[in-house]
Amino acid sequence: MQQDNLYYTDATKLAELILTKQVSPVEVVKAHLDRIDAVDPKVNAIVTMADGAIAAAKKAEAAVMAGDTLGPLHGVPFTVKDSIDTAGVLTQRGSPIFKGRVPDTDATAVARVKxxxxxxxxxxxxxxxxxSIETDNLLTGQTNNPWNLDYTPGGSSGGESAAIAAGMSPLGIGSDLSISTRGPAAHTGIVGLKATHGRVPLTGHWPRAPRRLWHIGPMARSVRDVALAYSIIAGPDGADGFSTVPPTIDLGGLQIRPLRVGWIADNGFFGPIDPEVAATAKAAAQALASIGAEVEEVDLPLLRDTDTVSVLWQLHQMEAGPGFRKAVAGHEDLVFRHAKLVLDGAETPIADFVAHEQTVERLRDEFASYFQRYDVLLAPVTPFPATKHGLNDVIVDGKAWSPFQVMNGTSPFSLTGLPAMTLRFGTSHNGLPIGVQVxxxxxxxxxxxxAAARLESVSQVRNLHPAL
Structure with missing residues (x-):
């Protein structure tokens, strides 16, 4: 195959081509390494190359030729966000404070993909x-959105999303506190997943606090790749006390009736919504209706009226602050603006902390009631498409909003631990991807x-790869 066909082929297909000896793992890995060399100087998504990738590919090729039993991702390259441990490979957490840090062991998710x-x-x-909602730091610099280098890919899995969108990797492992797999995926036009909290062990990720909000999740260019990766990395590891439910327990399953879809758009979340984003969510709902789903616009009053970004931020301040202060002690001069926001922020009064916890409980109740009536909720991912670099106010319908409002559509599902995934379904007037959230x-x-696979099958989006 042509190299460009390889680096824009999804992971599932690559595994099939390798299994059937149509391509070699060495060809596949080399195509992606060459792609990194060609485009990463513009994007700056890659911070460390893993030694031994070609040697591992040769070993994988030998296993194919010997007729060995092969794993579902045999010979397929993947990348990992640098907040997740990789044995023998630099994991510097985006900070000069951790410069040169090399873990001895892989994070659970990494070990399972290997x-x-x-x-x-x-x-x-x-x-x-x-x-942060942007991907930049004092150690490895700023990552650019491959669709327009003047724009951010979002954060905090922005490097991962940019690498996948640009063909540098078919599959990645990211992490998500309030937006960090789903937002970058939406900004760069790929698929990102935050499964039910605890489905994927957080072992080997930093920071851990607040661990009841952090998630590790796969990112890729197709729904089937994300589903495959999820099936590999989900399940207890005996180390993460939040990860206790076997992946064989799934309360969904095939429907013997039409899929019941509720959708929200321009009046669904607290804060602003760009008209193009709202129109994309509506179009996705109409597309599902056209293929047989029962679709209805819904109103969730507590979701609409709750500033979940502020709730999550104040819970985060209370729980993450001590760990951040310990990490930077004696190195305050090496702290960039993102950690400073946490370090300089006021501690959350205990009365407010308790009140926010009760708000989260009420949100869970509202969703529990909702899912008695509907199978899925369809919604925008972010209230506006990717923005230019720099934490500046965003103008929506002539009004200025804080850029942190980008988390309005994702924070509710982090706070409540609900599974949510994003995929592209539209394009902004200036050519940037617009996603929807399931x-x-x-x-x-x-x-x-x-539901996501059905949406993907009827998507009318063209020009799926950035011109780099």
């Missing part, structure tokens, strides 16, 4: 401490994947 035959080729750029009930990932 065990399935995946070949680690590189680590990708996060913001400092994986805590949410299912807790532990009903199969229903979410089903």
């Amino acid at each position: 065990a399935a035959g995946g070949i680690l080729i590189a680590k990708t750029n996060p913001p400092e401490f994986a805590t 949410v299912s009930s807790w532990y009903a990932e199969s229903t979410m994947f089903d």
